[in-house]
Amino acid sequence: MFSLMTKLFFAGVFISVVPLFIYQYISFEQSSKTLQLTYAKELKHKTELTTLLINQAISHRSSDLNIIAGGVGELLSLKNYKTIEKQFNNLALNKNDVNSLTLLDKEARVLIASDKSRKNISSEVRNILTTYKSSAINEVYLSELVTNNDEAYIYMIKKMIDYDYFLVIEINIKNIDLLLSNFDDEVNGDKAIYIIDKNNNIIISSDKTKKIMASFTDIDKLNSQNELDDRIFHFKDFENEDVIASYDEISKFGFSEALGWKIIASIPISVINKDVSKSLAINKKVSILIVIITFLILTLLSRNIVKSIQKVVDVANKISSGDYSARVEDKNTTTEFNTLLIALNSMADKIQNRTNKLEEQKLLLENLAHYDTLTQIPNRVLFKDRIEQAIAKAKRHKNKFALFYIDLDEFKHINDSFGHDMGDEILKVIVLRINTVLRKEDTFARLGGDEFTIILEELQDINSITVIADKIIDTIKKPIDINGNVFKVSTSIGISIYPKDATDKSNLIKYSDIAMYKAKSMGKDNYQFYSEDMSNYSYNRIKMKQSLDFALENNEFEVYYQPQINAKTNELSGMEALIRWNHPEDGYIAPLDFLPLAEEIGMIIEIDQWVMKTAMKQMLIWNEQGYNPVILSLNLSIKHLQHENFVSMLKSNLEETGCKPEWIELEVTESHIMSNYEESIAKLKEINKLGIRISMDDFGTGYSSLSHLKLLPIDKLKIDKSFVNDIPEDEEDVAIIKAIIALCKSLDLTVLAEGVETDKQSGFLVENGCSYIQGYLYGKPQSNKDFERNFLKS
Ligand SMILES: Nc1nc2c(ncn2[C@@H]2O[C@@H]3COP(=O)(O)O[C@H]4[C@@H](O)[C@H](n5cnc6c(=O)[nH]c(N)nc65)O[C@@H]4COP(=O)(O)O[C@H]3[C@H]2O)c(=O)[nH]1
Known part of the structure; x- marks a missing residue:
C-alpha cells in the first residue's frame, strides 16, 4: 500500500521525466544525424579541395619540368651548366614541395643537381628511372610514392631526348603548398585527413600520432550500405572508432592516375556527439528546470490534495467514532473537493439529525420502558434496577434501607364503580401527595394497578420509617375531590428492611408484599413491618390454596344458617346461608379467610354453586317437612353474578333441587x-x-347514589354491621342508619340490620323503623340441624 503522496510523486516522475528523456534522446539522435551530415559535407569539401591542391601541385610541377627541360636543352647546347644549376636552385628554393632537381645521364649519374652535395641518386630513383626507360612514355613521368624517414616523395622524370639525359624532380608531398596548411589546420583538431595510396596505406596524415603507412584496412569495405551520402561513409577507422568520413580519388585528374591515391577526411562520431551535447546543453538545462518545476507543482498539488483528503478523513473518522457534530470547515479551491466536502457535511448533518431523533426516541422508549405512563414515576422495571442499586450501595456503605409495598384498599371498587378514567385521576392525586412526603433520593415506583413501592435509603433510625409510613397513610386518607366526586381512599403498607429481613431483591419485595397483606388483614389505613411469622402466614395461604382444591371433593364444606328475625313480632323472617369450612387438619376456617383466596384462584363459582344447591335442597326438605323457613338468603360473589351463564345456572339449580324461586x-x-x-x-x-328477590348487602360501605338505587330491581337493603356496632352511642352511625331507613321507606324497600348483638341495638333499630334483624342477639349461624331445632321446630 502506497500513500497518495507517494503515488502522485511517482506519477509525476513518470509523467515528467520519461517524456523528457525520450525527447532528449530523440533530439540528440536527430541533432547528431544532422550534425554528422553537416560535418560530412564539410569533410567532402575538404577532400575535394585537397585533391584539387595535389592535382594542381603535380600539374604545376609537370609544367615546370617541361619549361625547365626546354631551357636546359638550350643551355646544354651552350654548355652553360652554371645557369642550369642556378635555374635548378631557383626552382628548389622557390617551391616548397620541390625537394631537389637533378639532371641525370642515361646511366643515372648526377650531372647537375639543385643540391650540390648530391653526387649520387638513391637506389629508389635509379629503379624508377629504369622503369621509366623501359616504358614507352616520353611525356613527364610520375613515379610511385617513395617514403623515407617519415617523408614521402614522388619523382617526376622528363627525358631530354636530344641528349639522352633525364630531368628528375623530387617532390615532397607533404610540402605541397596549401595542402600542408590544409592539413595543419586539422592537426590537433578532432577532424583528421589522410592521403592513402592505392594499397590503402596512409601516405600522409594530419594527425602525426598516426603512423604514416599504417594500414587503413577497411577502406575497401566501404560500400553502399555504409554510404550516408555521395562519398560519405560511416565506418570504424583503424583504431576501431566510429567515424564519419568522406574520400576523393586523385586518380581522376590527368596523369595522376598512376598515383591511385585517395584523400580521406574523417571525424569521430563521438566528437560530433560532443558538439551535439554542447548544443543541447541548454536544452538539458531547460528539461531539468521543467522536471524541477513539475516536481514542485506536483508536490504542492499533491500536498494540497492530501491535506484536503486528510481533513475529509479526519472528519469521517470523527463521525465514525460518534462525533456527529464534526464538519469540514475549510473551502477548497478544487470544485470536486468542494462537492465532496458539501456532500460529507450534508451526510454528517443527516446522520446528526437521525442520531438526535434516535436519541430522542431512545429517551422516549427508555422513559416508556422505565416510567409509568400515567403517573410518570418509575415503573416495575426501573424499580427493580433501583432496588439492586440500593442493595449494592447499602452493602458498600454498610447501610440499611426500607422497602414499602403500598396497596390501596378497595381501589378496584372505585375503578369498577366510577370507571378507569376516574380511578386514574385518583391515582395521579395520590402519587402527587406521596411525592410531597418523600425526599429526592427516595425511589417511588408504581408496580401496576394500585400497587406502589418506595425505597427509603440512608435511614437515620427506624422511627423515620414509621413517620414516613404515617405521613403516607394520612396524606392518602384525605378526601380526594375529582370533578365534584369526593373519594376517601385508605391504604395498606408492608415494610421490609435491608439487611435485617433480607439481603436480596426478590425476598425484600416478597416480604414487603407479605407485610402489606398482613396490614390489609389487620384493617385499613395501617402499616406493618415484616416479621418471620408473616412468612408463615403466606405459607399458610399457599397451603390453603392446595387444600381448597380438595375441600369440595372431601365434603369439608358445610352450610350454616343464620336466622333473620322480625323483631316486632319475634318471628322468623328468613335465614342467611353462610359457608363453613371444616379443615381436616386446621379445623374451622372462617369464610373471609378462604373466600377471597377462592375468588383469586377461580374456585368461588364452584363453591357458590355448591352452597346454593345445598341450601336449596335444604329448603325443599324443610318445606316438604312442613316447616316454614320463609326466605333463604344466599350470598353471591361478583364473579358468580357476572358469569355469562349465571341465570341459566340459577334456573337449572331451581329445577334440579325443586326449590321455588319465591x-x-x-x-x-x-x-x-x-x-x-x-x-x-x-x-x-x-x-x-x-x-x-334481591337484597343489597353491606349497604353504606359502597358509593351508591339515590338515582342508582331507584333503578335497581332490589327488594331489601342490609345495613352493614359497622354502622350497627356503636349505636345508639355513635351519633354519626345513628344518623347514617336513620338515613338508610328513611331511604328504604321512600323507595319502598325492606330494611334489615346485620350484626345486631345487643337489645340496645335491636331496640334502637326497631324504634327507628328497622324491624328485621340479623345478629348474634337472635342466633349465630348454625348447622341445618341446629337451625331446624332452634328455629323451625319451635
Ligand atoms: N360479630 C358478629 N358477626 C355476625 C353477627 N351476625 C352475623 N355475623 C356475621 O356477619 C356475617 C354476615 O354475612 P355477610 O355480611 O354476608 O358476610 C359474609 C359473606 O359476604 C361471605 N360469605 C359467607 N358465606 C358465603 C357463601 O356461601 N358465598 C359467598 N359468596 N360469600 C359468603 O363471608 C362473609 C362472612 O361470613 P361469616 O363469617 O359467616 O359472617 C357472617 C356472620 O357470621 C353478629 O352479631 N356479630
Whole structure:
C-alpha cells in the first residue's frame, strides 16, 4: 500500500521525466544525424579541395619540368651548366614541395643537381628511372610514392631526348603548398585527413600520432550500405572508432592516375556527439528546470490534495467514532473537493439529525420502558434496577434501607364503580401527595394497578420509617375531590428492611408484599413491618390454596344458617346461608379467610354453586317437612353474578333441587353492583323476573347514589354491621342508619340490620323503623340441624 503522496510523486516522475528523456534522446539522435551530415559535407569539401591542391601541385610541377627541360636543352647546347644549376636552385628554393632537381645521364649519374652535395641518386630513383626507360612514355613521368624517414616523395622524370639525359624532380608531398596548411589546420583538431595510396596505406596524415603507412584496412569495405551520402561513409577507422568520413580519388585528374591515391577526411562520431551535447546543453538545462518545476507543482498539488483528503478523513473518522457534530470547515479551491466536502457535511448533518431523533426516541422508549405512563414515576422495571442499586450501595456503605409495598384498599371498587378514567385521576392525586412526603433520593415506583413501592435509603433510625409510613397513610386518607366526586381512599403498607429481613431483591419485595397483606388483614389505613411469622402466614395461604382444591371433593364444606328475625313480632323472617369450612387438619376456617383466596384462584363459582344447591335442597326438605323457613338468603360473589351463564345456572339449580324461586333471596354487595352497574342491572332484572328477590348487602360501605338505587330491581337493603356496632352511642352511625331507613321507606324497600348483638341495638333499630334483624342477639349461624331445632321446630 502506497500513500497518495507517494503515488502522485511517482506519477509525476513518470509523467515528467520519461517524456523528457525520450525527447532528449530523440533530439540528440536527430541533432547528431544532422550534425554528422553537416560535418560530412564539410569533410567532402575538404577532400575535394585537397585533391584539387595535389592535382594542381603535380600539374604545376609537370609544367615546370617541361619549361625547365626546354631551357636546359638550350643551355646544354651552350654548355652553360652554371645557369642550369642556378635555374635548378631557383626552382628548389622557390617551391616548397620541390625537394631537389637533378639532371641525370642515361646511366643515372648526377650531372647537375639543385643540391650540390648530391653526387649520387638513391637506389629508389635509379629503379624508377629504369622503369621509366623501359616504358614507352616520353611525356613527364610520375613515379610511385617513395617514403623515407617519415617523408614521402614522388619523382617526376622528363627525358631530354636530344641528349639522352633525364630531368628528375623530387617532390615532397607533404610540402605541397596549401595542402600542408590544409592539413595543419586539422592537426590537433578532432577532424583528421589522410592521403592513402592505392594499397590503402596512409601516405600522409594530419594527425602525426598516426603512423604514416599504417594500414587503413577497411577502406575497401566501404560500400553502399555504409554510404550516408555521395562519398560519405560511416565506418570504424583503424583504431576501431566510429567515424564519419568522406574520400576523393586523385586518380581522376590527368596523369595522376598512376598515383591511385585517395584523400580521406574523417571525424569521430563521438566528437560530433560532443558538439551535439554542447548544443543541447541548454536544452538539458531547460528539461531539468521543467522536471524541477513539475516536481514542485506536483508536490504542492499533491500536498494540497492530501491535506484536503486528510481533513475529509479526519472528519469521517470523527463521525465514525460518534462525533456527529464534526464538519469540514475549510473551502477548497478544487470544485470536486468542494462537492465532496458539501456532500460529507450534508451526510454528517443527516446522520446528526437521525442520531438526535434516535436519541430522542431512545429517551422516549427508555422513559416508556422505565416510567409509568400515567403517573410518570418509575415503573416495575426501573424499580427493580433501583432496588439492586440500593442493595449494592447499602452493602458498600454498610447501610440499611426500607422497602414499602403500598396497596390501596378497595381501589378496584372505585375503578369498577366510577370507571378507569376516574380511578386514574385518583391515582395521579395520590402519587402527587406521596411525592410531597418523600425526599429526592427516595425511589417511588408504581408496580401496576394500585400497587406502589418506595425505597427509603440512608435511614437515620427506624422511627423515620414509621413517620414516613404515617405521613403516607394520612396524606392518602384525605378526601380526594375529582370533578365534584369526593373519594376517601385508605391504604395498606408492608415494610421490609435491608439487611435485617433480607439481603436480596426478590425476598425484600416478597416480604414487603407479605407485610402489606398482613396490614390489609389487620384493617385499613395501617402499616406493618415484616416479621418471620408473616412468612408463615403466606405459607399458610399457599397451603390453603392446595387444600381448597380438595375441600369440595372431601365434603369439608358445610352450610350454616343464620336466622333473620322480625323483631316486632319475634318471628322468623328468613335465614342467611353462610359457608363453613371444616379443615381436616386446621379445623374451622372462617369464610373471609378462604373466600377471597377462592375468588383469586377461580374456585368461588364452584363453591357458590355448591352452597346454593345445598341450601336449596335444604329448603325443599324443610318445606316438604312442613316447616316454614320463609326466605333463604344466599350470598353471591361478583364473579358468580357476572358469569355469562349465571341465570341459566340459577334456573337449572331451581329445577334440579325443586326449590321455588319465591323462597330465594340473592344477596349482592353494594360495591359489587356499583362496580359494574349497567351489566348488573340487566342481570338483576333477569333474576327478578324469575321471581327471586334481591337484597343489597353491606349497604353504606359502597358509593351508591339515590338515582342508582331507584333503578335497581332490589327488594331489601342490609345495613352493614359497622354502622350497627356503636349505636345508639355513635351519633354519626345513628344518623347514617336513620338515613338508610328513611331511604328504604321512600323507595319502598325492606330494611334489615346485620350484626345486631345487643337489645340496645335491636331496640334502637326497631324504634327507628328497622324491624328485621340479623345478629348474634337472635342466633349465630348454625348447622341445618341446629337451625331446624332452634328455629323451625319451635
Ligand atoms: N360479630 C358478629 N358477626 C355476625 C353477627 N351476625 C352475623 N355475623 C356475621 O356477619 C356475617 C354476615 O354475612 P355477610 O355480611 O354476608 O358476610 C359474609 C359473606 O359476604 C361471605 N360469605 C359467607 N358465606 C358465603 C357463601 O356461601 N358465598 C359467598 N359468596 N360469600 C359468603 O363471608 C362473609 C362472612 O361470613 P361469616 O363469617 O359467616 O359472617 C357472617 C356472620 O357470621 C353478629 O352479631 N356479630
